[in-house]
Amino acid sequence: MPDDSILNLNYDSPQEIKELLDIMGLGPRKRWGQNFLINSGARKRIVDLLEMKEGDTVWEVGPGLGSITKIILDRGAKLKVFEIDPGYIDYLTKAFESYPKFSIVPGDVIKTWKGHRRKPPKRFVGNLPYNISSAIVSSFIENDFIPEKMVFTVQREMGQRMTAKPNNKNYSSFSVLCQFACDVKEVGVLKPGSFYPVPGVSSAIISMVPHQRYRELEDKETFFKVTRQLFSSRRKTLKNNINLSPYLKEFNKDDVFKAFEIVGIDVTRRAETVSVDEYVELAKEISKLKDK
Numbered sequence: 001m002p003d004d005s006i007l008n009l010n011y012d013s014p015q016e017i018k019e020l021l022d023i024m025g026l027g028p029r030k031r032w033g034q035n036f037l038i039n040s041g042a043r044k045r046i047v048d049l050l051e052m053k054e055g056d057t058v059w060e061v062g063p064g065l066g067s068i069t070k071i072i073l074d075r076g077a078k079l080k081v082f083e084i085d086p087g088y089i090d091y092l093t094k095a096f097e098s099y100p101k102f103s104i105v106p107g108d109v110i111k112t113w114k115g116h117r118r119k120p121p122k123r124f125v126g127n128l129p130y131n132i133s134s135a136i137v138s139s140f141i142e143n144d145f146i147p148e149k150m151v152f153t154v155q156r157e158m159g160q161r162m163t164a165k166p167n168n169k170n171y172s173s174f175s176v177l178c179q180f181a182c183d184v185k186e187v188g189v190l191k192p193g194s195f196y197p198v199p200g201v202s203s204a205i206i207s208m209v210p211h212q213r214y215r216e217l218e219d220k221e222t223f224f225k226v227t228r229q230l231f232s233s234r235r236k237t238l239k240n241n242i243n244l245s246p247y248l249k250e251f252n253k254d255d256v257f258k259a260f261e262i263v264g265i266d267v268t269r270r271a272e273t274v275s276v277d278e279y280v281e282l283a284k285e286i287s288k289l290k291d292k
């Protein structure tokens with residue numbers, strides 16, 4: 001392990017990070033989506049967007065070499081990071097051993113985070129590994145575990161899915177899930193050259209703040225199941241997807257169609273035309289059928 005003078009985590013170019021990785025004997029691994037953010041301005045911006053206060057608890061997914069990690073710790077937060085790559089885990093453990101408010105959870109975050117769910121942190125942050133970014137965001141929302149603010153870097157296309165409105169080609173059950181839970185905004189775009197290795201596409205910085213309707217809806221489970229299954233075949237009408245839905249099949253069919261009628265959703269529409277608020281009202285009506 002090199003001493004601190006060699007460890008310049010404020011890298012800004014492919015050459016600088018390549019040198020660091022060579023010194024550490026670490027490599028960027030494709031299988032774990034390791035595209036490092038080599039734009040120091042963007043790293044600072046991401047941490048600024050978290051709007052955290054000294055002493056706040058923060059979780060970071062995929063710290064990599066710890067360049068975002070260090071900014072957060074230097075601002076006095078209590079930080080827990082989730083990292084899968086054993087090489088980086090060893091390196092991070094030593095690199096941040098002088099920070100008493102730093103801890104590391106080794107392994108796949110999708111499996112490990114639930115062991116630490118006693119209380120949500122104040123903030124989540126992460127330049128997410130692109131291959132599992134939607135799974136990570138879904139996992140927190142579906143388990144009713146969201147903090148006061150989240151700031152994630154994702155592939156731009158995925159950001160467009162997170163923020164898409166009804167009747168847009170990117171509007172999906174994932175859009176509905178994200179926007180049901182949070183006010184979701186694209187707050188920045190990063191060109192491929194901001195990363196090493198250079199990815200094929202641009203990325204988006206996404207900010208997510210919990211939405212009132214998420215706090216208020218008691219039976220979230222029904223909402224998650226219904227929205228996912230109504231989108232299962234995009235080109236089909238709601239009526240077709242209702243008939244195919246394993247969850248809705250458990251209820252009396254007439255009651256299900258009546259629920260759509262009560263909330264004023266015509267079943268000849270397609271799932272991509274239905275707004276998040278309409279889905280919330282629908283989920284409330286379907287929930288009532290559980291007691292019938």
Ligand SMILES: C[S@@+](CC[C@H](N)C(=O)[O-])C[C@H]1O[C@@H](n2cnc3c(N)ncnc32)[C@H](O)[C@@H]1O
Pocket residue numbers: 032033034035036037038061062063064065066067068082083084085088107108109110127128129130132
């Ligand atoms: C896009 S890199 C970001 C690295 C660094 N934070 C940065 O911004 O330069 C993604 C990071 O997530 C880690 N990672 C990938 N899959 C993971 C998983 N399932 N659980 C935890 N960490 C994971 C990678 O090893 C890598 O450190």
